[in-house]
Structures are given as C-alpha cells and as structure tokens.
Amino acid sequence: MIRFYAPDIESDPVLPEAESAHCVRVLRMREGDTLEIVDGKGGLYSCVLKSARPKAAEVEITSKSTLDRHWKPEIIIAVAPTKNTDRMEWLAEKATEIGVDKLVFLNCERSVRKTTKPDRIEKILVSAMKQSLKALKPELEVDVPILEFIDDCSKLDAIKYVGYCDASVERRDFSACYSGQENVVILIGPEGDFSPSEIKAAISAGFIPVTFGDTRLRTETAALFALCATHTLIDRFESGR
Amino acid sequence: MIRFYAPDIESDPVLPEAESAHCVRVLRMREGDTLEIVDGKGGLYSCVLKSARPKAAEVEITSKSTLDRHWKPEIIIAVAPTKNTDRMEWLAEKATEIGVDKLVFLNCERSVRKTTKPDRIEKILVSAMKQSLKALKPELEVDVPILEFIDDCSKLDAIKYVGYCDASVERRDFSACYSGQENVVILIGPEGDFSPSEIKAAISAGFIPVTFGDTRLRTETAALFALCATHTLIDRFESGR
Numbered sequence: 278m279i280r281f282y283a284p285d286i287e288s289d290p291v292l293p294e295a296e297s298a299h300c301v302r303v304l305r306m307r308e309g310d311t312l313e314i315v316d317g318k319g320g321l322y323s324c325v326l327k328s329a330r331p332k333a334a335e336v337e338i339t340s341k342s343t344l345d346r347h348w349k350p351e352i353i354i355a356v357a358p359t360k361n362t363d364r365m366e367w368l369a370e371k372a373t374e375i376g377v378d379k380l381v382f383l384n385c386e387r388s389v390r391k392t393t394k395p396d397r398i399e400k401i402l403v404s405a406m407k408q409s410l411k412a413l414k415p416e417l418e419v420d421v422p423i424l425e426f427i428d429d430c431s432k433l434d435a436i437k438y439v440g441y442c443d444a445s446v447e448r449r450d451f452s453a454c455y456s457g458q459e460n461v462v463i464l465i466g467p468e469g470d471f472s473p474s475e476i477k478a479a480i481s482a483g484f485i486p487v488t489f490g491d492t493r494l495r496t497e498t499a500a501l502f503a504l505c506a507t508h509t510l511i512d513r514f515e516s517g518r
Numbered sequence: 519m520i521r522f523y524a525p526d527i528e529s530d531p532v533l534p535e536a537e538s539a540h541c542v543r544v545l546r547m548r549e550g551d552t553l554e555i556v557d558g559k560g561g562l563y564s565c566v567l568k569s570a571r572p573k574a575a576e577v578e579i580t581s582k583s584t585l586d587r588h589w590k591p592e593i594i595i596a597v598a599p600t601k602n603t604d605r606m607e608w609l610a611e612k613a614t615e616i617g618v619d620k621l622v623f624l625n626c627e628r629s630v631r632k633t634t635k636p637d638r639i640e641k642i643l644v645s646a647m648k649q650s651l652k653a654l655k656p657e658l659e660v661d662v663p664i665l666e667f668i669d670d671c672s673k674l675d676a677i678k679y680v681g682y683c684d685a686s687v688e689r690r691d692f693s694a695c696y697s698g699q700e701n702v703v704i705l706i707g708p709e710g711d712f713s714p715s716e717i718k719a720a721i722s723a724g725f726i727p728v729t730f731g732d733t734r735l736r737t738e739t740a741a742l743f744a745l746c747a748t749h750t751l752i753d754r755f756e757s758g759r
Contacts, residue, residue: 347732367608374739376731410734452750453757490617490749491588493650498615505746508731509693510754516694 279304280313280407282414286322290336297334300326312336317406317414319343344412348376348511351435351460355381355426356500357467360389362397364497369398371501372415373405375508379416383423387469393419423475426464427482435460439484440499442470446480451487451506457514461507465500520545521554521648523655527563531577538575541567553577558647558655560584585653589617589752592676592701596622596667597741598708601630603638605738610639612742613656614646616749620657624664628710634660664716667705668723676701680725681740683711687721692728692747698755702748706741 281296292300292314300306308329314322314336321344324336354377358365365382372380380402382393398417406414430437436459441448455461464471464479471479480486489502522537533541533555541547549570555563555577562585565577595618599606606623613621621643623634639658647655671678677700682689696702705712705725712720721727730743 371739371742374733374735375743376733408734408736450753450757452753453759490753492615492617492652494615495649498612501612501742502616502746502749505743506750508743509747509750512691512693512731513751516691518694 278311278313280315280410282317282403282407283314284317286314286316286336286338287320290324290338292334292336294332297330297332300334301329301331315344315407315412317403317412319345319413321412346376346378346413348508349515350458350511351378352376352504352507353379353381353435353462354465354500354504355383355421355462356465356496357383357385357388357423358390358393359468359496362390362393364495365393366398366401368497368500369401370405372504373402373411374409375501375504376411377415377504379418381421381426382419383421383426383464385423385467386472386475388467389469391420395419423471424478427478427484430462431482433460433462435462437462437464437482437484438487438503439464439471439476439479440466440489440503441476441486442466442493443476446476446486448486448488451489451503452510454485454487455507455510457510457512463500463503463507465496465503468496519552519554521556521651523558523644523648524555525558527555527557527577527579528561531565531579533575533577535573538571538573541575542570542572556585556648556653558644558653560586560654562653587617587619587654589749590756591699591752592619593617593745593748594620594622594676594703595706595741595745596624596662596703597706597737598624598626598629598664599631599634600709600737603631603634605736606634607639607642609738609741610642611646613745614643614652615650616742616745617652618656618745620659622662622667623660624662624667624705626664626708627713627716629708630710632661636660664712665719668719668725671703672723674701674703676703678703678705678723678725679728679744680705680712680717680720681707681730681744682717682727683707683734684717687717687727689727689729692730692744693751695726695728696748696751698751698753704741704744704748706737706744709737
C-alpha cells in the first residue's frame with residue numbers, strides 16, 4: 278500500500294498539499310479508498326479517504342499503530358556539508374534508510390559550504406522514510422555553528438566521538454571503542470578537516486577522537502561509514518556477541 | 519602530489535592516453551617534473567616525466583613501493599544492478615573508497631537491468647582509488663549469471679553470505695555471524711529480491727542467508743551497508759575485541 282506523510286494527522290486529518298496532489302491527481306484515489314499515513318514521529322495510521330480534494334485531501338483514521346525504531350540507542354550524526362550538495366542529499370537519503378535519529382549540518386571554520394537549504398533535504402528525508410517503510414523521520418538541523426553544537430551536546434546522555442584525519446592527535450578505532458549500548462553522537466568534519474581549535478574544543482567537551490579504518494574517506498562517505506558501523510555494533514551487542 | 523594510473527607501468531613506462539592528456543594538457547607538466555603513479559595492483563611509483571607527449575607521456579621510475587590494503591581478509595561484493603545506473607556508479611565509488619577486492623554485477627532472474635557498461639564503472643574505480651590514496655583498484659566483473667557466480671564461489675576459501683529479504687527463509691544477523699577473520703563473499707539481490715530457485719541454489723552452495731538490520735534497504739544501500747559492516751567487524755577483530 279502507498280504511504281503518505283502528514284506530520285499533524287492526529288490533530289488535523291488532512292494531507293498536506295503535495296501529498297494531497299500525489300494522492301488525488303497522480304494516483305487518482307477516490308473517496309472510500311484506503312491509504313496509510315505516517316506522521317514522521319513513529320505513528321502509522323490506516324485511513325479511508327473522505328474527501329478527495331486535490332489540495333487538501335481529508336481522511337478518516339480507522340486505526341493507529343506505532344512503528345518502533347529498529348535500533349535502541351539514539352544516534353546523532355553531525356557533519357560539515359560538502360561543497361557539492363548532491364553528496365549531502367545522498368547522505369540524507371542513505372542515513373534515513375539505514376536509520377538515524379538526528380542529522381545536523383555544521384558550520385565549521387574550514388567548511389566550504391556554510392549554508393544548507395533545509396527544504397530539499399526535508400523532502401529527501403520524507404521520501405526515504407516512506408521508501409524504507411519507516412514512520413520516523415530523522416530530525417534535521419542546518420547551519421549549526423560547531424562550537425554551539427559541541428556545547429549543546431554536554432546536555433546529552435550520550436557517548437561522543439569525533440572523526441579526525443590528522444594523526445598528530447591520538448585516535449582510537451571506532452569499531453573497538455563503541456560498545457553498541459550507549460546513545461551516540463558522531464562528529465564528521467569538512468573536506469579540509471576540523472581546525473586545531475575546533476578539535477581542541479571537541480576533546481575538552483569529552484568527544485573521543487576516532488578513525489574509521491585506515492583509509493581516506495570523503496566527508497559523506499565517512500559519515501555514512503560511521504552510521505553503518507554504529508548499527509553493526511548495536512546489532513552485534515543486541516545479539517549477545 | 520597528483521597521482522596517475524598506469525596499469526602496465528612496470529613493463530611499459532608510459533601513461534595511458536587519458537592520463538597523458540591530464541598530465542600534459544590539463545596540468546601542463548613538463549619534462550623533469552616529478553609525479554606519482556599507481557598500477558592498481560598495489561604498486562606506487564615515484565617517477566620523473568621524460569617526454570611530455572600529450573597522448574603517451576613517458577616517465578622514468580625512480581622508486582617503487584607497495585601500498586598494502588588496510589584490510590586483511592579478501593572481500594567480494596556481488597550485486598544485481600539497479601535500473602538506475604547512477605546508483606551503481608555511486609556504489610562503485612563508495613566501495614572503492616571504503617575498500618573492496620572485487621565488485622561483481624550479477625544477472626538475476628528478477629534483475630531489472632541485465633547489462634552494465636564496464637568502461638564507465640572502471641573510470642569511477644580508478645578515480646575513487648586515486649582520490650582515496652589507494653594503489654589497489656578493485657577487480658570488476660559485469661553481467662555474470664548468478665548461478666555461474668554461485669558455482670565459481672565453490673572454489674574460494676571464503677565464508678559466503680546472501681542478503682535476503684523474504685522472512686520465510688531463516689536468516690541470521692550478519693553482525694552476529696561474521697567473525698572478521700575469514701575471506702568473505704556477500705551476495706545482494708535485485709530490487710525484486712532473488713527468485714526462490716536462486717536462493718535455493720545459493721543456500722545449497724553454502725551461502726548463509728543474512729539480514730543487515732531490521733529495515734528495508736535499497737539494493738545499493740544494502741551492498742554498501744554490508745561492506746561497511748564487514749570492515750567494522752574486521753577492524754573490531756583486529757583490535758582484539
């Protein structure tokens with residue numbers, strides 16, 4: 278069954294404009310047809326189309342269920358956007374499929390790109406959530422100054438890692454130090470790496486410098502590798518190994 | 519230093535046409551300039567440009583070193599290509615950065631795309647190898663019938679896994695069953711999954727059915743996740759955890 282996204286479905290049983298158009302104009306659904314709606318917060322609703330208005334299709338909720346995340350610890354990936362926006366859009370898609378709670382685009386001293394347009398990324402998150410049969414949309418934050426982000430993390434009950442390229446800082450292997458149990462924050466720097474003052478601030482705030490294998494990865498590849506490694510270690514812990 | 523690719527550099531110290539053009543026309547390198555060449559087989563050569571011919575630049579090798587892979591077990595990923603070739607090109611780039619020994623594009627019963635043009639993929643492998651500072655180019659095989667591939671794998675000293683979506687077959691969690699020590703072959707099916715006879719043939723040939731977490735992944739995402747999980751488990755084993 279086709280799934281639609283309506284973040285406020287519980288309080289307002291109407292599909293947003295783009296979803297309404299897709300439902301009524303593209304798929305030509307009619308009153309009485311059944312459909313599934315996710316709210317991006319874990320809720321999955323079985324619905325019946327009540328009014329096939331192409332800009333504001335109204336539905337009646339017949340049942341609600343909750344689709345839990347398939348992972349337990351909360352995962353936050355914070356990354357300095359690449360110059361090429363395609364690479365960040367690709368990361369947003371893949372991270373949503375694989376599973377992430379929050380995606381943060383940082384402003385770093387050496388960031389080539391300082392701003393990210395959230396609208397396009399939001400669309401990708403929604404589309405990847407639907408495609409991978411999830412009901413939870415990752416939170417998105419853009420243009421967050423790195424020092425502010427590091428500071429905000431002090432309030433989190435999470436183990437914090439920073440991927441760092443420069444071997445002059447002592448680094449551990451991520452696969453050997455994350456147990457798979459704790460909530461986790463992973464910082465991935467820009468193409469030119471973090472500046473010395475940024476890495477110093479991260480380490481002072483309790484971030485553990487790590488590598489993801491002895492290879493040079495592009496920013497978006499490092500972020501995705503970090504996420505896959507996190508899930509692998511969570512799965513391994515949960516299987517009792 | 520800019521790296522060039524010349525697979526036969528040891529026997530014939532001349533850059534291939536495209537690399538010669540890049541060296542002489544684009545970068546305007548001149549006789550006497552120094553450059554680095556990789557042969558895609560692990561060899562890294564320091565060279566001096568002897569003759570700046572734009573179609574066949576000739577070099578003199580001044581020293582040779584070997585860049586070992588950063589992983590020990592051999593990793594083979596075999597995947598049914600997606601309809602959209604961009605997604606396979608993306609996989610080729612990312613897999614090379616992260617590290618893979620061989621990439622095989624399969625022909626399956628339910629493959630949407632039956633043929634892959636190797637030239638474009640080869641270019642991506644070379645470019646990603648250079649970009650990620652490797653000297654080893656993954657081997658590439660295209661249009662391999664899946665039953666032939668399964669049969670060929672019987673000669674390999676490797677543990678074999680098949681990612682399978684259909685829950686009617688008993689599957690293990692990949693993160694819990696790969697130790698990180700053995701050579702490994704991972705089969706990833708097409709968008710419509712393997713056919714029952716294909717999965718039966720794989721299982722009879724000793725492939726272990728696995729999942730990569732409880733989520734629906736696109737073909738290229740599953741292949742990349744499998745590769746990242748493999749490296750994570752290898753790294754973890756090597757660190758003694």
